[in-house]
Amino acid sequence: MNDAPVSERRIRRAARILLMDEHDRLLLISYVATDRPPFWCGVGGECDPGEDFPAAATRELFEETGLRVETCGPEVARCADDFTTLAGEPVTADERFFRVSTQNFTPDTSGHTQTEREMIKEFRWFTRADLANWHEPVFPVNILDLLDLEATR
Numbered sequence: 001m002n003d004a005p006v007s008e009r010r011i012r013r014a015a016r017i018l019l020m021d022e023h024d025r026l027l028l029i030s031y032v033a034t035d036r037p038p039f040w041c042g043v044g045g046e047c048d049p050g051e052d053f054p055a056a057a058t059r060e061l062f063e064e065t066g067l068r069v070e071t072c073g074p075e076v077a078r079c080a081d082d083f084t085t086l087a088g089e090p091v092t093a094d095e096r097f098f099r100v101s102t103q104n105f106t107p108d109t110s111g112h113t114q115t116e117r118e119m120i121k122e123f124r125w126f127t128r129a130d131l132a133n134w135h136e137p138v139f140p141v142n143i144l145d146l147l148d149l150e151a152t153r
Contacts, residue, residue, distance in 0.1 A: 013047040014044060014045055017043040018076065018147065019042065021104040022102075024128070025125035026042065027043060041138070042143070044057065054071060062111065064112065065108065072098035073099055079146075080092065087115070
């Protein structure tokens with residue numbers, strides 16, 4: 001993590017998808033970068049200039065998994081955090097989470113960027129028990145809380 005003051009950080013607007021299958025499992029992606037330990041996070045990414053969060057969620061879902069949906073549904077949570085991107089930029093994240101339910105499938109990676117091709121190691125469907133006991137970092141760290149919050153809506 002970079003120690004740059006918050007005032008120097010760019011606000012990084014991003015849409016995240018809580019992609020759940022019919023067995024109540026969450027799809028996560030394993031990233032391996034040279035400057036940090038392997039970690040897992042959900043589908044999603046930065047909003048394009050002028051793009052709203054729901055449109056970014058729909059686009060990112062297709063680009064990262066090949067799953068095409070008309071809309072990613074309602075926003076279910078918001079998170080803010082300071083971190084350093086895989087490109088090495090310190091940012092303050094403004095992330096919005098959307099829940100999408102689907103049937104289990106194998107993601108299509110043909111829409112991945114060069115960086116994603118280099119850093120994505122695997123996709124995996126996680127149960128809540130898997131997440132509670134996983135041996136590598138999972139982001140956001142409150143992922144189980146987000147799933148529980150959504151389960152009560």
